[in-house]
Amino acid sequence: MEWSMFFVSIGIAVAGYFIGDGLKNFKNPNAKSLFDSLNEDDEHQLIKENDVHYFIGISREDTKSLIQEHSDIPHIIIGGKVYYPKDKLRKWLLNLGE
Numbered sequence: 001m002e003w004s005m006f007f008v009s010i011g012i013a014v015a016g017y018f019i020g021d022g023l024k025n026f027k028n029p030n031a032k033s034l035f036d037s038l039n040e041d042d043e044h045q046l047i048k049e050n051d052v053h054y055f056i057g058i059s060r061e062d063t064k065s066l067i068q069e070h071s072d073i074p075h076i077i078i079g080g081k082v083y084y085p086k087d088k089l090r091k092w093l094l095n096l097g098e
Contacts, residue, residue, distance in 0.1 A: 046076070046083040055086065056093065070096070 047055050053063035067073055074088040 045086040047086055047089065049082040049084070052084050052089070055084075055089065 052067075053060045056063055056066070058066075072092075073084070074092050075082050075084050077083075
């Protein structure tokens with residue numbers, strides 16, 4: 001009986017948090033939620049050239065051909081090594097098929 005009341009109270013507290021967060025952003029639908037703020041780190045994260053195929057989800061050879069065919073892929077060079085900004089690469093891939 002004691003554990004069930006504990007879990008019920010935790011559930012009510014969590015529900016209250018999410019309802020309060022929703023009401024806080026009621027008049028501002030473009031406000032960032034808790035989950036969006038967790039993804040903010042992607043904006044400044046860099047992917048090494050050797051690891052970009054993991055992010056794209058294709059083989060290493062296919063990634064090399066994609067990079068050779070599309071010179072406009074967003075990248076930066078630091079100390080002779082090529083890095084790809086994760087957020088810009090994601091947006092570039094979404095616009096690639098259009």
